[in-house]
Amino acid sequence: MLDALINAFTPFNLALALIGVFLGTIIGALPGLSATMAVAVLVPFTFTLDPASGLIALGAVYTGAIYGGAYAAILVNTPGTPAAIATALDGFPMAKRGDGDLAVTMSCFASAVGGVIGALFLLVLAPPLATIALRFGPVEYFWLAIFGLSLIAVLSKGATLKGLIGGFIGLGLSTIGSAVVGGDVRYTFDSPALLGGIHIIPALIGLYCIPVLLNMVGTRDPHIERASAGKGSRIGDAIGLMWRSKFNLIRSSVVGTVIGILPAAGGAVAGLVAYSEARRTSSHKEDFGKGAPDGVIASESANSATVGGGFVPTLVLGIPGTPPDAIILGGLMVQGIRVGPQLFTEQASTVYTFIFGLLIATVIMVPVGLLIGRTAFKTISSIPKSALAPAIGALIMIGSYAVEQNPNHVVMMVILGAFAWGAARYGFEPSPVVLGLILGPIAEQGFVQGYLIGNASGNLFAEFFGRPISLGIIFVIALTLLWPLWAERRARSKVDVLND
Template structure:
């Protein structure tokens, strides 16, 4: 073992450093579990505190928050169908149905295990291939981002379930909403009705809280006729998956880890995109496609792994290039600079032991988060025993607080309510909401980058779209749209 490695490990193992790490993970779990409070916010609020700590202690706390928030974001997603962070949207797709069927304990257990596992695997990728991954990240120009977003949009059909046409309509609505705000190229206001609150567009997190949380409350109220008699869900299920379940989940976990890390490495693309892409790819390769979205442990494993693997990806970009891989790493760079540590290629030459310290801290944080999640699974799952009316009030209250806390803006609370009511009406009309969310996340990325790509190629579509990575995404998009068609044709031919 190199002396740098040992020095790095020793620095990470100091009792005080570990204490700050645990504190960070717990704080992060609180920020992550409350919808509207994000890891970004937690890290930003606590950064000034770390100025008075040593670099290792400060970073331990911040990395703890970062790693603790994402697995915790899956908890409300599983229990009440409200993702705690955008990265846990796909967790809700399978986790919530599982909890509704009396397997909440297991869903929370898988969330804790796979989240920690995802982060550990991405750290492993980081330690063996940091620089190749970083080079890959830089090759992403506007055209490549467009390709990635387009590929993401092709998932719309997959997350629509039985109602593909209605799903596509919802997706189009999401894309249309994504055009509100300043035009990304000319900065001309679009659909703002002269209200400056709309200049930055529809804020995504309040809409997400509304569409998932408030919509769910309204639907349960509308179906409430038997609520007084029906006991709340009693069974919680065992926390640990069985051997057979492990075997079933492992390939999907590996897939989630790879997709999550690669998407995380790309600047400005993180766990939110990574986890939905992983969910859809895992659905595609699964033998039990029909169970996805209805409580599939494979889907849950893939999305949880990918959401957290994105952390390792984002850290790779930050450490090797000195550029933020996501909003949290942007703040981490600032915190490192305060301590006189410059992230970037020079760090690997001048201060290698500190890089190892960071890597070990992230690995420890993943393990601590995993343990906390496992210990907390059973007590937390008891949320489901809370009678409906109490839960509805609590979800609505948290929704209001979370939406406001994001930007300290009342307009976001209104956005939450409107999104909730619209979501309720859409769900009543059997319109799936997943595609709408995809449209909102991917719309701005797709539009701005297509237009940037066309500026770069001076309006030449063919030149832009034939770059290798872009072409790869195009082929993947086409395949993902055509695959079901071919399969049907083949089945018909066999019958004939």
């Protein structure tokens, strides 16, 4: 292992990690360019490198891209990647009130801590964790999606009925196109453009960014408060806040790692679950959604931890935890590396060099992220609206188009944006819609497959309610939904006792 550590510290590998993090951060910051695209674009460059160096470069790009999504989420309320959805919930309100520099710095540190914890899990616990991931069947995924949907109660910001309706609208949108099981063609109006359904990236850009753009031109107020002179990157403030939120930071990183291990769950689910847990356990629940630093810390540490977590099933089982992992797996195959449990013994040097390289890349992300973040905040907060609005317009057009080079996605993005803007005028938030849209297919596939398995085995009830992991998730769902009611009741009874 010491050889691997020394190998990871060679100037060449350090340079690869630096360049990878830098490129990944820039690509992740552009709305529409996801971590998957960042890795896919750069994977051919690694074919000529030795396997460990190639893996370090790809891991660094992936780490940087997941973190880069936070910039657009915080500064223009558009998650650069789906993993940054929960970051926008409190990051943008922070930027609006003049704490954008603090939010960007905090997201950088939180991402680094999450990334390091994810990589440490990968280093120490990869084989046993991968076997647990194998026990996740369709029913567990169904319950995991239901858990995600229960977060609507958290994201509704006091308007639970409208939040629930938003969730149903999102579920409805997720059913457009070919059914995940059975192949029914649904709500396409005979248009081939809708056969593939609504792609999540144009939907995210439309639902989050267009209302911001339209409101930006609707008022004379500045888009976000300008950077205060002399405050720098507010590193001290950020470290202080993170130290006060250390349990949230560690819990969110562990949540992100565990969710990263589950194939197909990904950074978006991890960020939202960690956000929900941070809010549930916070003594200042009412601040969430209005610029609570804890929300940014939870989301960013969790989504960055999915990088290390996602490599667990990828390397141990050959099952990619996230789409970028799938591309990296393809890259490994091109390099002639056979993944599987034997990888940690037969190719120990390569694997451990990569894991140490991932740790180094995560640490390098701090100076790179602080530098890019400070520049991005200063630039965006000082650009006049008459220049910022058309620039955002051009970026959202290319961002929606570039995902699949499909002009229909751009039109869909504008339609969803118009819907979100109109809905916001009646008090409907976009986050429940996004949650329904992301989790709908996971829930539907899990439910139908679980139903078929349960029916075939003759015990449908046991299939859904008799498996230990399912029961654990159901318990957490019940806790998420009932805890706020219980806490409120307890607080009320305390007040009554004091009054008496």
